[in-house]
Every structure is written in structure tokens, then in C-alpha cells.
Amino acid sequence: MSDTINLTLKVWRQPNASTPGKFVEYPAKNIPTDCSFLEMLDIVNETLVAQNIEPVAFDHDCREGICGMCSLVINGVAHGPEKATTTCQLHMRHFKDGDTVYVEPWRAVAFPLIKDLVVDRTAFERIQQAGGYISARNGSAPDSNSVPIPKQNADCAMDAAACIGCGACVAACPNSSAMLFVSAKVSHLALLPQGQPERTRRAVKMVKTMDAEGFGNCTNYYECEAVCPAEIKSSFISMLNREYVFAAAREAVSEI
């Protein structure tokens, strides 16, 4: 029965942002192949606690692949080797007995490290606050289908809305650009009638906040699209490039 595997982990340990970090090697013994990557880390942490070693800090929440809280760059790939899969849904059966696995935090100036594998992703919240919302009317709910939306737009908006805001796009981008995230949020609302009132302001302000937060510039590597667990397409970035220029032009004209 080969239901368990043994791995060698090289985990990034860093007590806080101001202390330099380093890789520390930990054996991961008798790991059931049915457990997820995070459950594997739980098992390793149990053994660390038993040895009186500080457990490895990592982000996690729903462990169902929908909350966007888990992160980790596993052997150089954000969320690990499986396509369209968050780290919490990555199962150990995708690793071989005896593998050495490097585990690193998201690396980007805009995502400062908090501890070990945990980074601060509140820059995404600030981008959302700058324009990732709509003005909804108060009162009773409108009749269903009272606002017609072309099927194509509804589908496309849903594809963009699938973004869980995990930040893998930033982690994978050699420039730490947040364009895939911002493009998903801007496109999602720009495609729907409810998103029209703030459309111009939204594109301009969200891009401005993105730049101010210290994310890099998109140079079309498409690494983001390759690692995105929600399969957000890079064509949304193209859509944002168009959206932003028209919005900036509309804003410039309105100021004259």
C-alpha cells in the first residue's frame, strides 16, 4: 500500500518583515496522498509543535477553493503545479515520494510579508474601495429580468466575477503587476448595466490606486493567466487597456 509519501520541504521562514528570512528544511513524513497541500502543512506543523519549534505560518480559510485566502508559491508556481487549482485544493497525490518541495510566500513590494508564508494583501482591498462597487438603489428588490442584459455580456461578466482576489496573478508576474485582478474587477462591472453610472470613475481610480500601491506594469507575459485558480483570461487585461483609455479620455474632456 503506497497511500503515503515522504517529502523534503524547503520552507521560507521569516519572523517578521524587518528580519531577514531564509529557507529551512523540514521532512514531511508519512503524508497521505489524499490530503491537500495545506493539510500536509498542518501535519508538518503538528510535528514541529511536538518538537517545541514555532509552526510555519500560512494563510488559509475556507479550504474549498473559493475564498482566495490560501497562497504559497510551490516549486516556483503560484498555487502549485495543478492548473486552475488553489493550494487548498491541491492534493498530495500530485507529488512523488522523495520529492523536494520549495514553499515560498507571494513576492511583491505591494504585498509586504507579515510572517513566514503570510503576506499582506490589503492593497487589493484598497483598489476595490477605489471603485470596485456599484451604487445600488435602496428599497424593494427590482423585478427579475426588468433590466435586460445580453446573454454574451452576462456570461463574460460572470467569467470576470469568478476572480477570488487571491493575488496569484501578482505573485506569478515577473513585474508583480496586478492587471489581471484589476481587469477582472473593472470588466465585471463595466459589462453590466448596473455598472454604468461609475464606469469612467471606476476604471480611472482603480488603475490609479493600483499604480500607487506599487504594483508593476503589465508587459504581456501572461504568467498570471497560467496560474489563475479562477481561470481569469488575459483578454480581460486587453479589455481594461481599452476601458482605461476611453475612461481617461472621457474624464479629460469632461474637465475642459
Next chain:
Amino acid sequence: MKAIISFYQSSIGKKWIVALTGLVLVGFVTGHMIGNLQVFLGHEALNRYAAFLQGLGELLWVIRGVLAACIIVHIITTVLLWVQNNAAKPQKYAVNNPQAGSIGARTMIVSGLIIICFLVFHILHFTALSIHPEWKLWEDPDGRHDVYSLVIAGFRNPLESLFYLVGVFLLATHLSHGIQSFIQTLGLRSRKIAEPLTTASPYLAGLLFLGYASIPVGVLLAQHLNLPILQPLAH
């Protein structure tokens, strides 16, 4: 003015500037290649074409000015982007495991800066004629500047041909990323026509490489195999 400055300061604004200037330059290298391929038609065709370009007078300088401005803006903006992008990710991963970015995409800044060195040499070599000043005096039987023979004389030097081949190869790798990149940046990639264009981008760049490389390779082959084409006039 304020709108223009804030547009240039934004990341997407800079991308648009790079894409638009790049588009002009892609147009130029395409036209330049088609014009140059007339060398295969003999001295009559190429020298007539060269005389036509020289005959444009002030218009020629307007075109040169626009191209030079595009090159300068393209370089300044991309270097600015490169500096910002390095600052955004100071710490790289211990394991480098790219999932998508092509070699062309990853070497844009290197290929671009070498292309500029090549361009300076190329202009001194075939436009200003400062490397071989005696070429300025060459004329064909119709009294036109004999550009045809000086191109062949230049490419008969294997070192100059090799440098030229390296230059156009780097240009092709630069454009294999560049052509699809401006489609993405100008916001056209979600449309139907853009997807096949994106796939075609490396092939279009390869076509440009073959077109440009055919001239030095052709000259050297014609010289060593004594072919009836690509032989210089006597000077």
C-alpha cells in the same frame, strides 16, 4: 496638458505609448524590408527606388524625424517601465518556473538595447556611409547613386553580414512578442480577429527575419557560387 501627463504617468498610458510607437516601427521595418528586397531585381530597380527616396527631399526628413521620435519615446518609456517593474519585485523566487512567458517576452529589454546598437551601426554603414566613404562616389550607368553595388560590397564582408544577421534575428525575437503585444495593449485581443493575429505573431516576425536575412545570405551565396544575380557593378 494635465490629462496627458497623468495618462503618461499611469501604467496603462505608458503601455499605450510603447504599443503605438512600436506599431509605427513595425510598419517601418515591414516597408523597409519590402523595399530592400528589390535588390534581387537588379541595380535598375534598387537604384531607382533609392533615388526616389532621396528625391522626397523635406518629406524624407519629416519621415526620419517621426521614426527617430518614435524610437526615442519607445526606448525611454520601456526603460522607465523596466525600472518600475524591477522595483515592484525586488526579491525573486528561489525556484524559477515560468508557466507562460516566451523567451522573446523575457528578453525584450536586452534584444531592444542590442537592436539600437545595431541600428546605429546600420545607419553609419548604409545611410551615412561613414564606414566606407568611397561608396558615396559610386554611380550606376544612369548616373544614379549605385546603392545596389554598395549593398553587395557591404554584405560580401562576412563579419558585416554576420552582425547584420544577429541584428535582424534579435529584431525578430523582439517582434515575436511585440506584434501580439500591441494587439493586447491596444485592447483588441478580445475581438475575433485578434486571436489568430496573436498566434500569427511569431510567424510574422519569422517572415521579417527571412526577408531581411535573405539579402546578406543571397549576396554571399552569389559571390561564392558565381550566380548570375547579386553581382556588383564595376567601380
